[in-house]
Amino acid sequence: MTSLLLDIVTTAGILFAVSVGLLIVFGVQKIINFAHGAFLTIGGYTSLVVTHFHLDPWLAEPLALISGAVFGAAVERIIVRPLYRRPLDAILATWGLAIVVVQLITIGFGRGVQFVQSPVAGATRVLGTDYSLYRLIFLAIAIAIGIAIAAALQGTRLGLVARAVIMNEDLARGLGINSDLVRFATFSVGAGLASLAGALLTPLLSVDPIMGVPWLLNAFMLVMVSGTSLVSLALACLVLGGAQVVVSSYGSPVLGGLTIVVLAAIVLRVRPAGFARA
Amino acid sequence: MPQMPRREIRAAEEFRGASRLPSEEFRREIGRVGMLAVAALVLIGIGPWALGQYSVDILIRSFLYGAIAVTLDILWGYTGILSFGQSAFFVIGAYACGLTFVHIGLTPFTALGALVGGVAVAALVGALVGWLAFGYGVPALYISIATLVLCVVMVQVLYSGGVYTGSSSGLSGFDTFDVSMAGWFWIAGAALVLVVALGWILVRSDAGRLLVSIRENEQRCKYFGLATGRIKMQLLAGSAIVAALAGYAYAGYTDVVAPDLGGFQFGTELVIWVALGGRGTLLGPACAAVLIDFVSAYLSGSLPFVWQLIVGVVFIAVIVVMPRGLGPALASPVRRAWRRKAPARPVTARLRPAEERNAAAEPAFGGGPTAIEITHLSRRYGSLHVLEDISFSARGGELVSLVGPNGAGKTTLIRCISDGRERTSGRVAIEGHGIGRSAPEYCARLGLGRKFQTPNVFEALTVAESLRIARARIERPSFWRCDDAIRLPEAAMQVVRTTGLAEQLATRVRHLSHGGKQALELAMVLATEPRVLLLDEPTAGLTKPERTVIGKVLVDLVQRHGLCVLLVEHDLEFVREISSRIIVLHQGRIVLDGNVEDVVSSELVRTIYVGEPQAIGEEAG
Numbered sequence: 001m002t003s004l005l006l007d008i009v010t011t012a013g014i015l016f017a018v019s020v021g022l023l024i025v026f027g028v029q030k031i032i033n034f035a036h037g038a039f040l041t042i043g044g045y046t047s048l049v050v051t052h053f054h055l056d057p058w059l060a061e062p063l064a065l066i067s068g069a070v071f072g073a074a075v076e077r078i079i080v081r082p083l084y085r086r087p088l089d090a091i092l093a094t095w096g097l098a099i100v101v102v103q104l105i106t107i108g109f110g111r112g113v114q115f116v117q118s119p120v121a122g123a124t125r126v127l128g129t130d131y132s133l134y135r136l137i138f139l140a141i142a143i144a145i146g147i148a149i150a151a152a153l154q155g156t157r158l159g160l161v162a163r164a165v166i167m168n169e170d171l172a173r174g175l176g177i178n179s180d181l182v183r184f185a186t187f188s189v190g191a192g193l194a195s196l197a198g199a200l201l202t203p204l205l206s207v208d209p210i211m212g213v214p215w216l217l218n219a220f221m222l223v224m225v226s227g228t229s230l231v232s233l234a235l236a237c238l239v240l241g242g243a244q245v246v247v248s249s250y251g252s253p254v255l256g257g258l259t260i261v262v263l264a265a266i267v268l269r270v271r272p273a274g275f276a277r278a
Numbered sequence: 279m280p281q282m283p284r285r286e287i288r289a290a291e292e293f294r295g296a297s298r299l300p301s302e303e304f305r306r307e308i309g310r311v312g313m314l315a316v317a318a319l320v321l322i323g324i325g326p327w328a329l330g331q332y333s334v335d336i337l338i339r340s341f342l343y344g345a346i347a348v349t350l351d352i353l354w355g356y357t358g359i360l361s362f363g364q365s366a367f368f369v370i371g372a373y374a375c376g377l378t379f380v381h382i383g384l385t386p387f388t389a390l391g392a393l394v395g396g397v398a399v400a401a402l403v404g405a406l407v408g409w410l411a412f413g414y415g416v417p418a419l420y421i422s423i424a425t426l427v428l429c430v431v432m433v434q435v436l437y438s439g440g441v442y443t444g445s446s447s448g449l450s451g452f453d454t455f456d457v458s459m460a461g462w463f464w465i466a467g468a469a470l471v472l473v474v475a476l477g478w479i480l481v482r483s484d485a486g487r488l489l490v491s492i493r494e495n496e497q498r499c500k501y502f503g504l505a506t507g508r509i510k511m512q513l514l515a516g517s518a519i520v521a522a523l524a525g526y527a528y529a530g531y532t533d534v535v536a537p538d539l540g541g542f543q544f545g546t547e548l549v550i551w552v553a554l555g556g557r558g559t560l561l562g563p564a565c566a567a568v569l570i571d572f573v574s575a576y577l578s579g580s581l582p583f584v585w586q587l588i589v590g591v592v593f594i595a596v597i598v599v600m601p602r603g604l605g606p607a608l609a610s611p612v613r614r615a616w617r618r619k620a621p622a623r624p625v626t627a628r629l630r631p632a633e634e635r636n637a638a639a640e641p642a643f644g645g646g647p648t649a650i651e652i653t654h655l656s657r658r659y660g661s662l663h664v665l666e667d668i669s670f671s672a673r674g675g676e677l678v679s680l681v682g683p684n685g686a687g688k689t690t691l692i693r694c695i696s697d698g699r700e701r702t703s704g705r706v707a708i709e710g711h712g713i714g715r716s717a718p719e720y721c722a723r724l725g726l727g728r729k730f731q732t733p734n735v736f737e738a739l740t741v742a743e744s745l746r747i748a749r750a751r752i753e754r755p756s757f758w759r760c761d762d763a764i765r766l767p768e769a770a771m772q773v774v775r776t777t778g779l780a781e782q783l784a785t786r787v788r789h790l791s792h793g794g795k796q797a798l799e800l801a802m803v804l805a806t807e808p809r810v811l812l813l814d815e816p817t818a819g820l821t822k823p824e825r826t827v828i829g830k831v832l833v834d835l836v837q838r839h840g841l842c843v844l845l846v847e848h849d850l851e852f853v854r855e856i857s858s859r860i861i862v863l864h865q866g867r868i869v870l871d872g873n874v875e876d877v878v879s880s881e882l883v884r885t886i887y888v889g890e891p892q893a894i895g896e897e898a899g
Binding site (some may be wrong): 083086092095096097099104105217257258262264268272 | 360410413415416417419420422423424426427430431437438472542543546548550583584586587589590591594597598601813893
């Protein structure tokens with residue numbers, strides 16, 4: 001029972017870390033970044049490179065964050081910015097980008113499944129049961145990411161400006177806020193966070209060129225039910241991720257894999273606002 | 279029309295002489311497309327001899343994909359329904375074939391049964407998804423989410439089918455139709471030509487304009503009483519049928535079915551082909567699907583990943599640089615060269631008087647039957663009471679103005695009358711029929727017409743097309759013809775004539791002035807032959823002469839046609855000139871309800887507008 005509860009909270013933490021970048025991009029840009037999965041894959045391969053050169057495994061995360069952010073910044077300038085007024089086209093263009101990234105990675109690294117060295121191994125004793133240490137560390141990092149973003153939004157000037165753009169972009173522009181810069185910064189940060197999540201996932205999962213796709217779908221559905229609120233996203237991850245764990249444990253893993261998308265689709269149909277202001 | 283000067287009549291007549299009729303244009307294009315279809319069929323006919331076996335083999339599949347791309351174009355390019363899930367319907371058809379032939383065997387009877395079964399299941403799933411996605415208040419993006427989820431679920435269902443569905447490797451090597459490769463080539467090619475031709479007739483017909491109007495402004499369609507949700511659901515089910523047929527043929531020909539055919543990657547690939555070929559062009563997506571799939575098959579051998587990379591890069595470039603797609607970008611210079619001789623004459627239908635369906639106007643001013651009755655209506659947002667205990671009724675032949683300062687709840691009241699889900703409690707009845715909790719389209723069917731505060735029109739359509747859409751509920755638009763006449767009731771005709779819209783029938787609505795759009799929306803609403811007309815500041819942003827025209831029209835509607843008009847207006851002078859009765863709303867309550875003189879001279883109204891709230895409590899209490 002304890003290990004089930006731990007599975008639920010750590011799964012929620014993983015989902016939160018994976019989705020939060022998509023959420024802030026959706027909040028500020030009002031577009032859905034379908035290249036999110038590709039950014040995640042880039043993070044995964046960053047940690048593969050780190051393993052390959054026998055560097056300290058903990059270097060993978062900062063390197064992934066930086067490479068994702070740099071790549072995201074370039075993508076924002078070239079592809080996303082011309083499509084601000086065409087949100088549906090932005091979905092398609094970012095999906096096209098995802099295809100390009102997958103092909104580039106396939107050309108560079110091959111299609112095969114590869115493994116990454118884990119920074120920590122083994123289990124630790126919590127609440128009277130043995131549990132994977134890495135998953136607990138992941139949960140702690142996810143919580144730290146959430147707190148850092150919330151603090152940045154609430155406590156910094158960029159955060160204040162970003163919140164203004166989220167609430168009413170036209171008004172914010174009218175007040176002299178450079179919303180293009182805000183969009184640029186958030187997209188870059190969102191891509192960096194996706195990449196970071198990809199690097200964090202690698203000790204748990206193998207790396208392959210299309211590893212981002214299932215995560216993209218889950219993150220997309222979680223963001224759809226959360227609107228633009230970090231708290232709703234955390235709640236959605238806990239509820240839907242929890243349901244996934246329960247269904248996988250007591251039902252079948254196949255059904256478990258469907259739980260988030262199906263439940264989220266139902267939630268959205270019944271209550272279009274989803275978990276926002278719940 | 280006495281208001282119409284002789285000069286304008288002449289201008290209108292000359293204009294009519296210069297324009298072409300929709301049916302002429304339609305016939306001309308049918309000829310052109312017919313020729314194109316015959317040419318395509320000839321090419322397909324000689325294809326098996328002219329092409330190598332490998333090309334024929336690939337093209338059979340490409341043709342089938344092309345047919346699905348065409349249906350997706352009708353859904354997305356014309357109607358605005360972005361579906362990622364056409365692959366799911368395709369895989370239903372494919373597995374209907376595969377499962378039947380593997381587990382039951384191939385006989386003419388089972389083949390037909392599988393076909394009918396697959397098509398029925400696909401249509402049912404399509405209708406179910408449509409029902410989920412196009413319900414009241416469901417956001418527009420939901421259909422994209424729902425179809426995405428459908429694909430994911432479909433693939434997992436097929437994966438977990440174990441031996442029965444062949445799991446991840448699918449089914450293969452089953453007995454299938456004894457048709458030669460050339461035969462399949464002809465079947466698939468003819469099917470593609472047929473789908474394009476039928477799709478073309480549909481989108482060019484009057485019903486096709488209706489699809490575009492849903493894409494442009496679904497809300498306006500709903501308030502005309504058009505059940506757009508049901509139309510979209512039927513369209514999705516129809517496209518599911520075509521995709522399932524293509525899937526069935528695919529399985530019958532290739533002898534292989536696999537779960538990934540239903541995945542959202544394939545569904546998204548279809549979307550990419552449509553976007554590359556050009557949304558809303560039919561031919562563009564069909565060509566793009568066939569070409570890209572064909573070239574992919576060729577190049578995936580020699581340049582396996584590079585080819586996909588190129589497609590991805592081109593796709594991004596096209597989306598960013600050429601939003602309308604490659605097809606239109608390539609075709610428009612050709613077309614310009616073709617038509618350089620003379621600018622084409624505009625195409626427009628002619629206005630004709632409609633047969634009046636409603637009983638003749640009540641002669642007595644304000645003496646008609648009760649047209650609208652509101653009892654104890656209230657609207658709350660949480661603890662905020664926007665409307666409290668509103669009760670009044672109005673008869674045909676009355677022009678009732680709702681006045682009150684900003685925030686009094688006037689627009690909310692209009693919304694509560696025209697949408698059954700808006701009010702918190704109370705009852706609204708139109709001509710004796712309660713609106714219950716009906717969605718706007720069903721409220722409109724009770725005889726309600728609503729003109730919005732800011733012009734709510736179809737920017738991409740012409741004036742004539744807009745008027746036809748407004749009539750679409752009364753006169754069902756044809757799926758395979760264009761009507762040359764737009765039959766308008768007298769009231770709508772009067773607005774069209776007196777405001778000069780009659781001379782602008784072929785003009786795109788986006789090129790009209792603000793006043794022109796306001797007049798057009800009013801004419802469209804009147805074209806639906808409402809018995810109760812809700813007007814939210816119809817003269818906002820209009821010039822003085824335009825106001826006078828609208829005012830005259832409204833008085834005429836009420837006096838001669840016996841309509842009941844509920845008017846929200848800020849301009850007290852205007853209200854005073856045309857109203858038969860005035861209701862004053864203040865802070866969500868009716869504070870005064872009486873004839874024009876009583877209300878205008880009332881101390882209370884002055885107080886409300888000048889703003890001395892303490893005085894109101896005393897007088898109202």
